[in-house]
Amino acid sequence: MFLILKIACLLAYALALAGLAGLLGSELAGRMLSVAAVLLTLHVLELILMFKHVRKYRGPLLVSVLLTLLFGLLHCKPLADAAKAEPGR
Numbered sequence: 001m002f003l004i005l006k007i008a009c010l011l012a013y014a015l016a017l018a019g020l021a022g023l024l025g026s027e028l029a030g031r032m033l034s035v036a037a038v039l040l041t042l043h044v045l046e047l048i049l050m051f052k053h054v055r056k057y058r059g060p061l062l063v064s065v066l067l068t069l070l071f072g073l074l075h076c077k078p079l080a081d082a083a084k085a086e087p088g089r
Contacts, residue, residue, distance in 0.1 A: 002074050009071055012036055043072040050076040056083055 016036035019029025047054060047068045056079045057064035067075040 002078075006071050006074055009039060009074070012039060013070070039072070040069065043069050046072045046076060050080065053080040053083060 012032065012035050015024065015028075015032040018024050019032045022029075024032065047065060050068070050073070053076050054064045054068050055061060057067070064075070064079075
């Protein structure tokens with residue numbers, strides 16, 4: 001399920017970029033820019049609220065931040081679940 005939602009996020013961003021490049025009609029481009037702006041705004045809020053989980057990513061912190069900005073809770077939730085499953089928690 002997460003994969004489908006991640007693809008939907010990427011598709012929304014790709015369509016917004018296509019709109020900026022003039023490849024979409026003005027009405028659709030405007031809608032896609034609005035959708036992308038809302039997604040990015042929500043994901044910035046998620047980054048702030050879930051930063052302690054974002055830091056638990058096994059790779060570089062910058063990569064985790066970028067993944068959170070792209071996918072939001074789709075990136076943070078598995079990290080939070082893994083932290084809960086750790087022994088001694």
